[in-house]
Amino acid sequence: MKNTKRDDGDRAKRFADWLRDQLTRRGYDLSGPRSGGKSAFAEHSGISASTVGRMLRGDKITDTRVLGLLAQALGEPLSDILVRAGIITADELGAVQRPSPGDRRITPEQAADELGITDAQSRRVFVSMAETLQRTQPPTSTNGDQRVADQ
Missing domain, CATH: 1.10.260.40 (lambda repressor-like DNA-binding domains)
Incomplete structure (x- = not known):
């Protein structure tokens, strides 16, 4: 109790x-x-x-x-x-x-606000990229490790 x-x-x-x-x-x-x-x-x-x-x-x-x-x-x-x-x-x-990172999920629009991105075109690019990254899962190797993209 x-x-x-x-x-x-x-x-x-x-x-x-x-x-x-x-x-x-x-x-x-x-x-x-x-x-x-x-x-x-x-x-x-x-x-x-x-x-x-x-x-x-x-x-x-x-x-x-x-x-x-x-x-x-x-x-x-x-x-x-x-x-x-x-x-x-x-x-x-x-x-x-001090919320843990998993406790606070924000939208790409909220992230743009917090980062001070006010230019309309820059905002669209930022939001689009963030949404794309949220949908895209990084490729994994056969043992489950994430692969880093070749540079």
Whole structure:
């Protein structure tokens, strides 16, 4: 089982501890219910004081808008906040940031766009060549190795 309630609770508690440390380091006084740090951070971040309180208590927060505001207020990458909050795992983040070549297939037109080929004739030639290469399988030798064309 990937995510259990206990795992979610532990993750939310670790996130709360991390957030408390981050806010304290930035000068927000969280020493008591009337210390003003929670309200001051809420005002600074644009997150409601009740939501800041829930995060600091260890309640799981899944609203990505709130987490985006938190990332912006702390000057941290949103991706790091999403991992810390348990929305995605570090492995999932890595797969998104660095997809394996087989995970991302694009059309010849998309490749032309990404390569900045804007001239109409050059685009037609590029797209045609890419489509031809996609249809053409290189010849193989009898032992299954690919042959390199003679030059």
